[in-house]
Amino acid sequence: MDRIPILRMGDLLLVTIQVDMHDRLAMTLQDDLTERIVSDGAKGVLIDISALDLVDSFIGRMISNTAAMARVLDAQTVVVGMQPAVAITLVELGLTLHGVKTALNVEKGMALLGKNYF
Amino acid sequence: MSAAHNTAVSFETGLLDKHRPWRTARLSLPLRTDEDVVYLRKHVREHAVAIGLSLVDQTKLVTAASELARNTIKYGRGGDVHLDDLLDGLKKGIGLIFVDNGPGIPDLDLALRDGYTTGGGLGLGLSGSKRLCDEFEIDTRPGEGTAVCVVKWKR
Numbered sequence: 001m002d003r004i005p006i007l008r009m010g011d012l013l014l015v016t017i018q019v020d021m022h023d024r025l026a027m028t029l030q031d032d033l034t035e036r037i038v039s040d041g042a043k044g045v046l047i048d049i050s051a052l053d054l055v056d057s058f059i060g061r062m063i064s065n066t067a068a069m070a071r072v073l074d075a076q077t078v079v080v081g082m083q084p085a086v087a088i089t090l091v092e093l094g095l096t097l098h099g100v101k102t103a104l105n106v107e108k109g110m111a112l113l114g115k116n117y118f
Numbered sequence: 119m120s121a122a123h124n125t126a127v128s129f130e131t132g133l134l135d136k137h138r139p140w141r142t143a144r145l146s147l148p149l150r151t152d153e154d155v156v157y158l159r160k161h162v163r164e165h166a167v168a169i170g171l172s173l174v175d176q177t178k179l180v181t182a183a184s185e186l187a188r189n190t191i192k193y194g195r196g197g198d199v200h201l202d203d204l205l206d207g208l209k210k211g212i213g214l215i216f217v218d219n220g221p222g223i224p225d226l227d228l229a230l231r232d233g234y235t236t237g238g239g240l241g242l243g244l245s246g247s248k249r250l251c252d253e254f255e256i257d258t259r260p261g262e263g264t265a266v267c268v269v270k271w272k273r
Contacts, residue, residue: 020159022152023188054159054177056184057242085177093181093246094232 016048044113050081080109129263182247194218211271
């Protein structure tokens with residue numbers, strides 16, 4: 001089955017979504033991330049969506065849910081790299097990703113998670 | 119799967135021929151599975167690029183297509199989508215018509231309201247798609263089916 005790889009770096013989990021996700025794949029990623037937060041004792045999750053040319057309500061909901069689940073599991077989530085056209089569309093669609101932290105790029109996202117590797 | 123083009127929807131709606139005078143080509147695809155939605159998004163993006171839609175308008179149209187295709191599968195129990203290339207004088211556009219043989223939408227005004235959902239989603243599919251496109255029309259009859267037609271014109 002298709003899966004989006006989750007990389008571990010210290011107490012952070014890194015995900016970069018580089019394929020056009022169908023709905024089941026998005027749900028699998030949400031479940032995998034939640035499980036990995038617990039099994040790896042992760043404190044932060046960084047999701048890079050710079051390669052995504054679309055975030056619809058389903059993917060948006062997956063991102064919001066993942067952030068909410070991470071929060072109750074004592075981990076922070078930052079979504080980085082959203083393309084401008086995606087941001088415009090997302091807001092016009094009516095999605096604001098309430099409660100999700102965002103940063104313009106990976107470096108700023110890392111800083112937001114309290115990591116300054118660069 | 120996506121390759122089979124068995125357009126089996128019998129819901130008769132005038133929306134199917136709404137843009138006939140401006141239509142230069144039509145691609146019909148089945149909508150049954152998650153993968154069919156991804157396949158449609160790819161086609162819509164290609165057609166949107168081909169007629170020169172701006173990146174923002176491409177993204178809006180592909181997002182609306184994704185929302186409506188999911189509705190067709192989730193609420194309409196699967197159906198078809200027709201992707202039309204349109205030409206009105208010098209103006210180019212893309213039309214998408216989603217048809218299903220599902221239960222229909224009992225209260226359209228309610229269904230078009232932001233945040234209303236019967237399926238546990240966010241309730242943004244219909245209302246959001248309407249905002250993302252230039253034209254939006256629905257034909258729905260209880261027990262027969264639903265057709266949704268959207269158009270995006272090149273500015």
